[in-house]
Amino acid sequence: MKWLLITLLAATGQLHAAESARQWLDDMSGALESLNYDGTFVYFHDNKLETMRIIHRVDAGGLRERLVSLTGSAREVLRDDKAVTCIMPDNKSVMVGQSRPRQPFHVVPRDLDSLAANYTFEDAGEDRMAGYAARVIAIKPRDTLRYGYRFWIDQDSRMLLKSDLTDVDGMPIEQVMFTGLSIGSDIPGDDLQPSLNGDGFAWHSQMNDRPVPGYQDGIPGWRVRQLPTGFSLSNFQHKYMHDEQTDTEHMVFSDGLATVSVYVEHAGSVRQPLVGHSGMGAMNAYGVQLDGHQITVVGEVPADTVKMIATSLQRAPQTDD
Amino acid sequence: MKEKIHEQLSAMVDDELSDAEQALLIRQLSADSGLQLVLSRYQMLSDALRNMLPQQVDISFHERVHAALQQEDTIHAAPPADTRWYRPLAGVAIAASVAVVAVLSLQSTREDGAAEVQAVASSAPAIGDYIRAENIPAPAASMRGLDVYLVNHNEYAANRGVQGMLPYVRIIGRDMQPGSSNTE
Known part of the structure; x- marks a missing residue:
């Protein structure tokens, strides 16, 4: 009886810790979205170190963000409620994509079981980071097909101060850490302006996230035979990714935390097709060509996961494409 | 103090921190x-000790970076029409980026057997100047071609809420x- 009570108490404690961890994550995602902040951070991956600055402002006019590299090329990303714009001076191009509303990390009860089947949530205690008192929250994967996370969260504002993306053993693959951060300050409009105006650059638009004529939206023409446990199709669209002549079939698979995109295009329409693996930090991509199509799989998951998905894709029986 | 930091850099390279x-x-x-440069050198030294350096990288490549930068316009990783020609490049680094990276001499063999030597240049020494040989077995086309997918994917990523x-x-x-798991 005594041992049963101890076991029950331990289980209850773990449950509370997991719920507390999820609450911290929920608060953090809200802070990232709703607070004004201006910070410098380092991005450490693959034994490389890069320094960047992020400026984030939310007011009656909506959301505006600017992310700029302080080392190497002066690449910038600008984001508001409608568009995300990437300015890449290295190849003299500007890419404009469609902005989508962010989903806060709000885990609804029905998702808990599926998330808990693949991850554990832990409150890993307190620490100090960038001059702030932080709470450390860990999300650990239960298998090798997805990554884990460790977040240092400011105890007052709930702002993210540092994040590690970790492998199944808890070893960091990518680290993002603020070295200076101003929270809640007024953000001058000038700080949100790009340092380059894109004159003389090639502009590419991805604003075409809309159904392609002739296709029935919602029915993928391809299917993945080997999908990691817990992943399911969360979004599907035909779209124009490169130009208005090239149809791309885009499937999004998610386990509630990790996300993998599968892009299928006619092989001849892709100028620089990826064949095999590519990766940077935690982001991995795998490309194959099948039946006259280029298949490109990208996601913040291990290399084996994108490869498994890419190499198990096949045409769905009902397609007549 | 400086010596201690250098010891820590060395330890970090060896995953001992x-x-x-x-x-x-x-x-x-x-x-x-300055510390970034020191780390880059420790990284090279570590890899050299483990015989992981690309065959044609020498210790003075930082100096050659600046010289080669002047010829940046002539730098090409591969003909765009055929990405297969540089598959035999195992053990050779192609460090690409903006005003970028390393100067590595790299030798490739076309499918028809003709050999060709090219240089990949960079603007300034940094940690990223050097890419481990183990990470570069067989590159595909320019990885910049993936930007269009990455930008689009980011907007759908479920974990954007937490990041x-x-x-x-x-x-x-x-x-x-290009990653070590490339098997194509």
């Missing part, structure tokens, strides 16, 4: 380009690199 020590060191690195705009650091960051 604790998470806390590494976090502190990264903070110092971010503010000190805010931070996934875009990968767009801002350097090129994706």
